[in-house]
Amino acid sequence: xxxxxxxxxxxxxxxxxxxxxxxxxxxxxxxxxxxxxxxxxxxxxxxxxxxxxxxxxxxxxxxxxxxxxxxxxxxxxxxxxxxxxxxxxxxxxxxxxxxxxxxxxxxxxxxxxxxxxxxxxxxxxxxxxxxxxxxxxxxxxxxxxxxxxxxxxxxxxxxxxxxxxxxxxxxxxxxxxxxxxxxxxxxxxxxxxxxxxxxxxxxxxxxxxxxxxxxxxxxxxxxxxxxxxxxxxxxxxxxxxxxxxxxxxxxxxxxxxxxxxxxxxxxxxxxxxxxxxxxxxxxxxxxxxxxxxxxxxxxxxxxxxxxxxxxxxxxxxxxxxxxxxxxxxxxxxxxxxxxxxxxxxxxxxxxxx
Numbered sequence: 001x002x003x004x005x006x007x008x009x010x011x012x013x014x015x016x017x018x019x020x021x022x023x024x025x026x027x028x029x030x031x032x033x034x035x036x037x038x039x040x041x042x043x044x045x046x047x048x049x050x051x052x053x054x055x056x057x058x059x060x061x062x063x064x065x066x067x068x069x070x071x072x073x074x075x076x077x078x079x080x081x082x083x084x085x086x087x088x089x090x091x092x093x094x095x096x097x098x099x100x101x102x103x104x105x106x107x108x109x110x111x112x113x114x115x116x117x118x119x120x121x122x123x124x125x126x127x128x129x130x131x132x133x134x135x136x137x138x139x140x141x142x143x144x145x146x147x148x149x150x151x152x153x154x155x156x157x158x159x160x161x162x163x164x165x166x167x168x169x170x171x172x173x174x175x176x177x178x179x180x181x182x183x184x185x186x187x188x189x190x191x192x193x194x195x196x197x198x199x200x201x202x203x204x205x206x207x208x209x210x211x212x213x214x215x216x217x218x219x220x221x222x223x224x225x226x227x228x229x230x231x232x233x234x235x236x237x238x239x240x241x242x243x244x245x246x247x248x249x250x251x252x253x254x255x256x257x258x259x260x261x262x263x264x265x266x267x268x269x270x271x272x273x274x275x276x277x278x279x280x281x282x283x284x285x286x287x288x289x290x291x292x293x294x295x296x297x298x299x300x301x302x303x304x305x306x307x308x309x310x311x312x313x314x315x316x317x318x319x320x321x322x323x324x325x326x327x328x329x330x331x332x333x334x335x336x337x338x339x340x341x342x343x344x345x346x347x348x349x350x351x352x353x
Contacts, residue, residue, distance in 0.1 A: 002129045004030045006346055009082045009138035010267075012039025012329075013332045014322025017339030018346075019070035019077070025347040028077070030076045030129065032096060037079060038063035039139050042333060044155055048167065050332050055336060059155070062332075064323040084122040085134075087274040087315050092134050093127035111264060115269040120243045133317045133350055135342045136283060138267040140323040140330070144260055145177065156260045157239025160207045161330070162186035165257075171195045172256035178252070179203060179232050184212035190259065191221045198223045198253075200230055200244060233258055234250035236344035266324045276314035282327050283320040286310045286343070289328050309349055317353075319346050 008018050011033035022029040041047065044059030053062070071077055081104065084095040098104060099121040103212035106114055142160035144150055150158055159165045162176070166189040174194040176187045179201040190197045199216065204226045206213045216222055225246055234252070242255045266281045276284040278292055286297040287310035296314065298308045311319045321338035323330050 001127060002030070003091070003129050004028065004076075005350060006030070006133045006135065007032065007082075007092075007129060007131040008137060009094075010034070010039070010134045010139055010186070010322065010324070011037040011077070012041065012063070012137060012139050012322055012335060013066065013139035014139070014335040014339035014342070015039075015067035015135070016063070016070045016075075017336040018137060018321060018343040019075035019339075020066075020073055021340050021343035022346065023070060023073035023075045025343065027347060027350070028074060029135075029343075029345075030075070030078065030131075031075050032082045032094075033072065033079050034081050035350075037067065037077075040142070040160075044159075044161075044164065046166070046168065049164065050157055051080075052128060061098075082270070084119040084270055085274060086123070086127070087134070087271075087318055090131055090317055091130035092317070094129040094131065094134075094159065095122040095125065095159045096128045097122065097125065112269055116272075118271050131345045132353070134314070135311075135339075135346055136268075136271065136318065136320040136324055137322045137335075137339060137342070138324045139335075140264040140266040140282075140326075142260060143263045143265055145230060145262070146226065147230055147232055147333070149235065150230075150258075150260070153233050153239055153258075155234055156237060157234055157235060157256060158260065160260050162189040162259050162261070163331070165259075166190045170230050173254060174198070174257040174259065175230075175253075175255055176259045176261055177201075178261035178263075179206040179208060180261070180263070181208045181212050182263065184208045184216050186259050186261045187216050187222060188219070190257075191219050194221070194257070194269045196223070197221055198225060200225045200228045202227065202229050230258070264323070264330065268324060274315070275318060278327075279341055280327070283313055283325050285313050285320050287338075288325060309345040310346045311338065312349070317349065319349075 006029040008031040041059040047058035086093040228246040319342040321342040323337035
């Protein structure tokens with residue numbers, strides 16, 4: 001069994017940045033990247049809004065650069081999952097062996113019951129790692145519809161982040177799937193660039209806030225298809241058209257871009273009952289943008305009225321960063337910033353132990 005001061009779970013911008021800072025602090029961190037390392041940016045063709053890359057950079061290339069930098073300073077990156085954890089006491093115990101016959105994608109597409117079964121089965125064996133502190137940066141996965149062509153064309157016209165990708169659809173024909181605030185935000189972001197934006201919504205009214213609805217419905221570039229659902233995304237190397245059902249009738253429509261905006265799911269199932277999560281499964285830290293985060297922060301103020309170790313969760317010694325915490329921004333640059341915070345907090349907390 002491996003024993004280490006710090007384990008980082010997750011390999012997106014938050015995890016790798018935490019690795020860079022922790023390694024430079026001589027914590028000799030072990031980072032579990034998962035089998036498909038790199039996070040959501042592995043599905044993004046071009047990143048143009050991250051500082052330092054004046055001409056933009058390919059998403060997978062960016063993540064490989066992050067990894068190389070973390071490894072350069074001594075982060076031990078392992079391409080395996082943490083499949084179960086015991087955070088009840090220090091040292092924290094972690095399991096990294098998938099039970100025989102388990103599909104590695106269970107943590108992304110499996111039901112809560114499937115994941116719980118994997119966790120319980122893994123814990124039948126002795127733990128693989130013990131750590132004095134843990135940084136959770138497992139991220140969040142976009143909820144997809146599961147229609148044909150959708151997953152195959154992610155990064156090739158199918159996107160889950162208009163704020164990230166709208167600029168690539170200048171003068172293009174685009175569609176947004178959803179009816180909540182996220183869908184409204186994506187729609188408005190696209191109107192700044194796209195020639196045409198159509199919102200496809202399965203009901204006859206949006207569930208977004210009134211002000212967001214008004215902004216969308218009053219925009220001349222926007223058309224709404226009510227009582228509609230996306231049935232298929234069609235294209236070879238890029239999106240060419242979509243198949244939509246409206247009021248029971250199927251039709252094919254030309255398309256350049258399809259934006260899925262029906263929500264995100266944080267990857268926290270293996271942490272259930274281990275630490276405090278919100279109603280949607282996001283990890284609560286003392287820096288969370290919510291009432292729960294505010295309440296946790298108030299419990300941990302120092303003599304100067306400052307929050308002690310803002311990235312710490314409800315379990316002392318366990319920190320969290322990135323999209324697994326962030327219910328609002330979900331950008332690579334904010335995730336990296338939180339990864340930095342978590343590593344610095346972990347370093348300073350360990351010094352006091």
